[in-house]
Amino acid sequence: MEIILADKAGFCFGVKRAINTAFEAVMAGKVYCLGPLIHNPQEVDRLRKAGVETVDDFSTLKDGDSLIIRSHGVPPSILEQAKKQGLKIIDLTCPFVGKAQRHAEALSDEGYQVVVVGEKKHPEVQSIIGYAGKNAVVIENEQDVDDVKFQHRIGIVAQTTQSYSNFSEIVLKLLRISKELKVYNTICNSTTERQHAAKVLAKQVDVMLVVGGRNSANTSRLATICRQEGKPTHHIEVAGEILPEWFQGARRIGVTAGASTPDWVLNDVLERLRKNDISR
Template sequence: MKITIATTAGFCMGVRRAVELALDAANQDGGPIYTYGPLIHNPQVLAILGQKQISVLEKIPETGRGTVIIRAHGVPPEDKHALKNAGFKVIDATCPRVIRVQSIIARHAKQGFAVIIAGDREHPEVRGLLGYAGSRGHVVNSFEEIEALPAFENAIIVAQTTQNTAFFEKVKQWAGDNRPHYRVFETICDSTEKRQAEVQALARQVDAVVVVGGYNSGNTRRLADIAGRSGKKAFHVETAEELPVEELAECRNIGITAGASTPNWTMRQVVQHLDRRLTGKGGRCRRFVHMLMRCLMLSNLYLAAGAAGLAAAGAWLQGVPLRPHYLAIAALYTLSMHTLHHMLDRMADRYNDPDRARFYQENRYALTILAGAAGLGGLGVAWAMGPLFFWLLLCMSLLGVVYNLEIEGKGSGVEKISMFKRIPGSKTLLVTLAWGMAAALFPALDAHGYFTPASIAAFVWISALVFVRTAFFDISDMQGSRIVGRETIPILLGERRTLLLLKGVLAGLIVLPPLAAAAGVLSFLSSVFSLCPAAMLAFLVNHERTGHFPGVFQGFIMESHFVFAGLLAFICTALAG
């Protein structure tokens, strides 16, 4: 079975902006927080907002206090004025694409133009648009309705931003043939057009299409309708539990898309549910490989192997012999801290990686023993190296424990979260520094008792690789991180800027070994380590072009870059020896 995820699936720009504004308000503002009407058309997201103590305000009271967030669909201008006059602080989360349509309508309505809106008259966006058109507004939802309108002296035609592109094309054709003096504006969101075009192309490539999203979401229903008219099996589901697994089991290729109001974690649940349920119907070898990869990834055992690989690379770059205790400390420390982190951070994993959250819930006792044994084992190895290494590793471990401890948060809807987790970007930076110390600086101190230029180069190279790896996973976890009130690097910089930063870092790491070798800091053979960031950069570019969020296989490939670094170290040792 092959699963293909549409590249445009999930939150559109306007919905993402609205949800981020709401979550940021819940994490920062005091006092009651409301949305004027449901923020978006997705029950799972609305449930999350409810947990964050964000209530829905259905009617505008005469007086009120607190913050009201205008929904992504927009509202009539008189409603916005009424909210402000009632005493509310108003945050306008109207989609910028909708604001453009509102401006077009308001400008032409003042000039005496009739306003024809192609859309669903009961949709919140259309009701808001009518508020800007006043008595000059007319809504049409079928070809018969537009033909029934009187011939206006002057009129404009716009579309609901999530309108079916095929219907609006017919409307434009009718206007060109029958009302050439009408002004027609292209107001369907380009995201909507891309989604509808992509689901058509996707349906031609697969045996079945699964459309994920709220049943009351207009754009999601249109995607399901387009998929259904393709002649292929099409299913519209809100949650993973609604998947018709038995019917999908007959399909070799399954396409998944989602409406503009569908969060990443819902899609991830759907993909993981299909992967888990349908993998068992494959061949025995395939089932074994999948189960092995899943177990290694979820238990952090493969991550620990990657840490050992980086320790081997760090030792070789510094000209230090590859001793087993260097690899053991890096692997055991990483295994202990990352397992502890996921055990105590199940709220974030509930959204970011539901499969991992389920795995930790089902195996919590075994994983607790594993984390404890790995932590004690690492300290034991450090003690054998000397008191300095023991106390360094103990301090690093205690810092990791304190970071993951939870305290009661203050403010409306803020989850329990430690003071360290509140520091913007703290997770990525602490993980980066900890890995760099364990994999690069420990071997330097053991071999020389001090840091050499080669030690600094190795520390920078390893830490930067870990930074890229951690920030990459943080990108796919942005929505869940916002829910629990955590400001990661991608939340601070945005997804595009973060990806640009990561690609720039990897480009620098590609040239670092040969430049350091040319300067005499590293050996000439160290240039071969440029292959590791080069492979990671290729993976990142490919994922950016085709991927939506990392699954078991993609995560396995990302972690394999660290294992690859270790293999390069052993190969270089053999060649140099």
């Protein structure tokens, strides 16, 4: 059985930066993070053990406490509130998310109705919407376009982990109904590279394993892309979830991982597969 790892898989530079900075910050004392730093339960638990405590709100924190703004970013109102409370802000917003936020704010200032292509409930999308003005809307797919009454001037940005195909379909549909359209492709390079590598690999193997948090948008999208290639695809978080029946008759197994999947989790999966330790 041949095990093939996708050319691009695992942590992107933005996530690496956030994780490393969080571990450095906790060396000076306890640190709080507004929501999980990344969408990977195993790495978030490792951070917790090191002293990074995840909180849903910061109202009970004291003046001078350190608060991490996670990689997904937050709306400007939340950032301002934290500063007024006297918290020490460690802003680990992904640079690509920050770019989407700035484009959304600029489009709103220029008088465009901002459309964010992404998942309505995802924290990154909610952070971008906070910069996008009162008339901003979130569109998840092409069908959503029919349910919204748009203004004549539309400006578009994307959740950074969107698939290019979904983004382009929505842009083309809005192009047909708008009088003026301004588009910023804010899908991050790492996302595009990982999606392309997963698609290429899926064509070459019998079974695909996608490793990463089930709450990770970019990891779930990788699994969707692999399934669209017609290959049996299994989204797992850890090596212990692997089942031997998945590989019956398979000669080549492809493995990829989301941008929020740490190397140690991915390596555990690869080690188990390479040892052919899939009987438990």
